[in-house]
Amino acid sequence: MPARQIQVAVVGSASADHALLSVAEDVGKKIALAGALLVCGGLTGVMEAAAKGARSGGGTVLGVLPGYAHCQANQWVDIVVPTGLGHARNAVVVASGEAVIALAGGAGTLSEVYLALKLGRPVVVLGNWVRPQGALHAQTPGEAVSKALSALTPSRR
Amino acid sequence: MPARQIQVAVVGSASADHALLSVAEDVGKKIALAGALLVCGGLTGVMEAAAKGARSGGGTVLGVLPGYAHCQANQWVDIVVPTGLGHARNAVVVASGEAVIALAGGAGTLSEVYLALKLGRPVVVLGNWVRPQGALHAQTPGEAVSKALSALTPSRR
Amino acid sequence: MPARQIQVAVVGSASADHALLSVAEDVGKKIALAGALLVCGGLTGVMEAAAKGARSGGGTVLGVLPGYAHCQANQWVDIVVPTGLGHARNAVVVASGEAVIALAGGAGTLSEVYLALKLGRPVVVLGNWVRPQGALHAQTPGEAVSKALSALTPSRR
Amino acid sequence: MPARQIQVAVVGSASADHALLSVAEDVGKKIALAGALLVCGGLTGVMEAAAKGARSGGGTVLGVLPGYAHCQANQWVDIVVPTGLGHARNAVVVASGEAVIALAGGAGTLSEVYLALKLGRPVVVLGNWVRPQGALHAQTPGEAVSKALSALTPSRR
Numbered sequence: 001m002p003a004r005q006i007q008v009a010v011v012g013s014a015s016a017d018h019a020l021l022s023v024a025e026d027v028g029k030k031i032a033l034a035g036a037l038l039v040c041g042g043l044t045g046v047m048e049a050a051a052k053g054a055r056s057g058g059g060t061v062l063g064v065l066p067g068y069a070h071c072q073a074n075q076w077v078d079i080v081v082p083t084g085l086g087h088a089r090n091a092v093v094v095a096s097g098e099a100v101i102a103l104a105g106g107a108g109t110l111s112e113v114y115l116a117l118k119l120g121r122p123v124v125v126l127g128n129w130v131r132p133q134g135a136l137h138a139q140t141p142g143e144a145v146s147k148a149l150s151a152l153t154p155s156r157r
Numbered sequence: 158m159p160a161r162q163i164q165v166a167v168v169g170s171a172s173a174d175h176a177l178l179s180v181a182e183d184v185g186k187k188i189a190l191a192g193a194l195l196v197c198g199g200l201t202g203v204m205e206a207a208a209k210g211a212r213s214g215g216g217t218v219l220g221v222l223p224g225y226a227h228c229q230a231n232q233w234v235d236i237v238v239p240t241g242l243g244h245a246r247n248a249v250v251v252a253s254g255e256a257v258i259a260l261a262g263g264a265g266t267l268s269e270v271y272l273a274l275k276l277g278r279p280v281v282v283l284g285n286w287v288r289p290q291g292a293l294h295a296q297t298p299g300e301a302v303s304k305a306l307s308a309l310t311p312s313r314r
Numbered sequence: 315m316p317a318r319q320i321q322v323a324v325v326g327s328a329s330a331d332h333a334l335l336s337v338a339e340d341v342g343k344k345i346a347l348a349g350a351l352l353v354c355g356g357l358t359g360v361m362e363a364a365a366k367g368a369r370s371g372g373g374t375v376l377g378v379l380p381g382y383a384h385c386q387a388n389q390w391v392d393i394v395v396p397t398g399l400g401h402a403r404n405a406v407v408v409a410s411g412e413a414v415i416a417l418a419g420g421a422g423t424l425s426e427v428y429l430a431l432k433l434g435r436p437v438v439v440l441g442n443w444v445r446p447q448g449a450l451h452a453q454t455p456g457e458a459v460s461k462a463l464s465a466l467t468p469s470r471r
Numbered sequence: 472m473p474a475r476q477i478q479v480a481v482v483g484s485a486s487a488d489h490a491l492l493s494v495a496e497d498v499g500k501k502i503a504l505a506g507a508l509l510v511c512g513g514l515t516g517v518m519e520a521a522a523k524g525a526r527s528g529g530g531t532v533l534g535v536l537p538g539y540a541h542c543q544a545n546q547w548v549d550i551v552v553p554t555g556l557g558h559a560r561n562a563v564v565v566a567s568g569e570a571v572i573a574l575a576g577g578a579g580t581l582s583e584v585y586l587a588l589k590l591g592r593p594v595v596v597l598g599n600w601v602r603p604q605g606a607l608h609a610q611t612p613g614e615a616v617s618k619a620l621s622a623l624t625p626s627r628r
């Protein structure tokens with residue numbers, strides 16, 4: 001039986017500009033090309049662009065929703081977890097990643113960054129939008145994915 | 158783009174006897190053979206047997222865990238959601254199914270049956286171990302899977 | 315410093331008839347008169363009647379809500395916990411009680427009964443509407459409150 | 472019937488130095504003296520010092536725990552909500568405050584600050600340890616409590 005796929009969560013703004021969406025799509029694609037599964041919040045913006053990218057790279061997308069309806073997931077999500085937990089679903093998003101890549105975002109994204117750090121998940125911040133203690137940093141999608149995978153526990157690399 | 162797979166949750170005892178495990182394995186296999194994805198609690202007993210069956214039928218298994226460690230999932234789980242929510246994860250298990258099949262179990266399983274009914278998810282009880290108002294009933298794995306899929310909203314059948 | 319008050323959760327239907335509401339109010343009042351704090355779901359029906367009863371007995375009421383708005387609590391709630399967790403809040407309601415008294419209800423109430431039993435909280439079912447394995451039973455409000463308090467761990471009686 | 476008490480959440484490090492504990496105690500006391508109820512995470516450090524302060528001011532303390540055991544609450548907590556939700560309990564802590572005061576802390580505290588901002592709760596950061604967009608700032612316990620109360624919706628001031 002082949003080993004279970006590595007799971008990488010991508011977090012970021014639900015309403016991003018074109019440049020950030022393009023970066024998110026590239027991150028998602030590189031996660032897929034590395035053979036990993038994308039975890040995201042399943043909605044719009046960075047979540048949707050990363051999901052689209054992962055699918056374009058032949059990958060699989062897990063979407064963890066705040067509500068109860070599967071149909072609220074964006075069209076690129078393969079597997080839906082409708083938690084019904086509201087904002088507490090942010091904790092489930094980051095817990096589901098074995099590593100977390102954070103693109104620019106607002107308070108919701110930052111809550112995910114800090115919950116991930118609190119949980120001990122490796123966190124890679126892409127770009128210079130925030131410098132949380134304990135996080136890794138990357139300037140390109142390729143560097144972010146590479147650092148996320150390198151930060152996994154040895155048995156999962 | 159092909160439509161997203163139907164997701165069917167299977168709930169039941171974490172410590173089942175051989176006969177119940179065999180039924181669970183058959184339910185999992187028939188879910189996979191019908192082209193649906195299996196959602197389960199990711200641990201032992203009915204959860205593990207259903208997962209094993211789904212894999213033997215070529216299917217995919219989503220495991221929604223109470224703790225934070227991916228490695229707590231049984232070996233048949235493909236995709237892990239380590240919620241860290243304790244018993245509140247039961248609500249996420251059943252919310253993740255578009256329909257729920259309930260095999261015999263104790264208080265934890267019954268909490269899932271009633272949470273699923275409260276959420277409005279179709280619930281099929283397999284066997285005569287309980288008769289909750291609003292649930293469907295089946296006597297065989299094949300009948301259970303068939304009734305679960307028939308109970309989906311028309312757009313998902 | 316006086317010992318912390320005993321906390322007793324009361325669960326039951328959100329839309330009850332007059333007879334059941336009267337029973338709920340009496341249960342709430344007897345909890346207060348016993349010097350315990352009432353925990354409930356903070357909304358209507360049994361939750362509201364029990365809260366009203368507790369206040370009439372000079373007691374304090376904790377309401378654990380499914381949404382985020384404090385103002386959704388009924389008028390008898392003193393202290394509000396707006397969880398935002400949807401149906402997963404049922405797990406928080408029963409976890410907050412050191413014992414749980416269950417009046418007649420539907421699927422939501424039954425999910426609370428079984429979550430409480432799974433958690434190991436003593437559960438007293440008032441009336442003959444259901445007979446869950448492991449629960450205690452009572453026929454009157456006074457008997458229910460008495461059995462709930464007697465079932466606490468020795469250090470809390 | 473008197474109006475329900477205002478609820479103010481205080482968040483901060485679970486392992487604070489003497490100076491920070493002294494500030495936390497003063498914040499808790501001033502919340503109580505203003506007639507408000509203190510919400511906290513119920514454990515050690517800032518949570519415990521704020522709770523002690525609130526009690527010394529004659530106030531009431533609500534402790535929202537990550538685990539299931541009431542006895543894990545510190546000795547100053549009057550009312551315990553043992554959520555069993557792990558780190559997702561942070562969302563319940565801040566949702567339970569009608570305003571949130573944040574003392575210095577690490578990733579867990581910062582996750583609470585950003586969850587509170589995402590929820591739309593007024594957040595007052597005490598000291599210069601972080602400058603989140605949308606938060607209010609204060610330099611003394613008195614200023615923090617005053618700003619928190621002034622930031623409430625008009626009907627609750």
